[in-house]
Amino acid sequence: MEIVERLLKGDAGAAARLISMAEDEDPRAVKALSALHAHTGKAQIIGVTGPPGAGKSTVIDQAVKVYRKKGCKVGILAIDPTSPFTGGAILGDRIRMQQHSTDPGVFIRSMGTRGWTGGLSKGTASAIKILDALGMDPIIVETVGAGQSEVEIVRSAHSVLIVEVPGLGDDIQAFKAGILEIGDVFVVNKADREGADKAVAELRAMLETCQEPRAWAPPVLKASARDGAGIGEVVDALDSHFAFIKQSGAKDLKDRASAEREFMEVLRDRLAKYITEKVVRKGEFDALVERILRRQLDPYSAAEKLLEPIEKGK
Ligand SMILES: Nc1nc2c(ncn2[C@@H]2O[C@H](COP(=O)(O)OP(=O)(O)OP(=O)(O)O)[C@@H](O)[C@H]2O)c(=O)[nH]1
Ligand SMILES: [Mg+2]
Structure with a gap:
């Protein structure tokens, strides 16, 4: 298939078209995905979640700069579970990553998921596969922390980054309780605002008390994504986590579970x-x-x- 060949040569246009075909459940997409399977399984898949407006996209945008400096090609999927729309125009302003739009080493796609017959997991899984075959590594999946969607993302991710902000108060405790188990790296963003150190301390305390001891102790970092401060450390922590799960065998288990699913x-x-x-x-x-x-x-x-x-x- 021509589209498969083009994609394997790194043609982003072919990838974009194939993602659309997969979303439309075009039967040709199944053929293409089946041909691509052998060329996947290479990338680190990073899930990024957190409350609305926490700065997830800004953090990712800055992280992309760090990854690009290291020579990595980065794929980004911004999932919006509340929107039926897909593509650049409508959600484009939500992703705030326009500065990378002309860089061929960065592939950004926003996806609405409402109304997909296949649901979030299937559509996202196909898109991840396509970006993996395109040679993107890491592949970063952003989803707003709103229940089901983040859980599904987390299941397919190797590493999960939770973006928090200072001073959200008690109403966020429930949310926090839900994310403590799923986060591999935590970052308190908007550290230029008051209360960042307090938020970091709180999160650390919660992680210590609410969690069974884990072989990987999730770091809690501080960043100010708007000016890029602290993002290098976030990327380092994500790298360390990936190295850790590869070495401990946890990556193999995750990958097996994903393949089973x-x-x-x-x-x-x-x-x-x-x-x-x-x-x-x-x-x-x-x-x-x-x-x-x-x-x-x-x-x-x-x-x-x-x-x-x-x-x-x-
Ligand atoms: N003060 C401050 N503002 C920030 C920082 N990072 C992001 N913001 C601002 O926070 C707002 C939301 O940022 P986004 O990156 O879009 O947040 P998000 O979590 O992706 O938002 P949704 O995807 O809509 O849930 C924007 O106006 C950013 O400019 C920061 O470090 N400090
Ligand atoms: Mg966003």
Whole structure:
């Protein structure tokens, strides 16, 4: 496939087009992703999350500068779970990384996820794969800390960076409790504001008391992303974490879990398609629904009856 060849040669346009195709569930995207699989698995995947407006994008923007100086090519996916829109124009101002838009070593994509049939995990996983094959390393996935989305991101990330800000008060405690276990590196951003040291101390104390002792003790750093202060240390900590999980074997476990999840998702998709196309003839399905509706049949028995021939026939 031409698009695959172009992408493997580092053509960002091909990557952008393939991400769109994957989002549209274009069958050609499946073919391309299948051809790309052998060329993936190289990048460090970094999840970045934290409260709205904490400065996640600004931190990433500054981190990109550090990575570029080290010669890394960086892929960035900014996930917006509240928006149905995808692409540059509408979400572009939310990512605040325009300074890198002409750098071929940086690939930025914002993705809306509302209304995707595949959900957040599937769409993001495809995009990560595409950027991995494009040669981006690290791949940074930004998602606003709003429940489900960050959990899903975290599952596919090797390293999770939590961006906090000083002085959010008690209402953030619940949020913090949820992120303590998922964060590998913490940064209190907007350290130019008052209360940064206090926030750092609080986070450290919470990490110590709320957590089971871990082989990796998550560092709590301080940064002022708007002027870039402290971001070099954030990148160093993310590097150290990646080295640590590679060395401890935790990376292999994470990668295995991701592969399992991906494979299971593909199987589920295929099975669902098979069932709707081959097993359930439209008339028969409607007739069963009618009987379920009239309480003449329950959905479990109906499914069992329908699937019996397949389960037997293997
Ligand atoms: N004072 C101060 N402001 C900052 C700093 N970093 C970011 N900001 C400002 O905080 C605002 C939000 O920054 P973003 O980077 O867009 O924050 P975000 O967490 O990505 O926001 P969402 O993606 O909308 O949740 C912007 O106006 C930034 O200029 C900082 O270190 N100090
Ligand atoms: Mg942002």
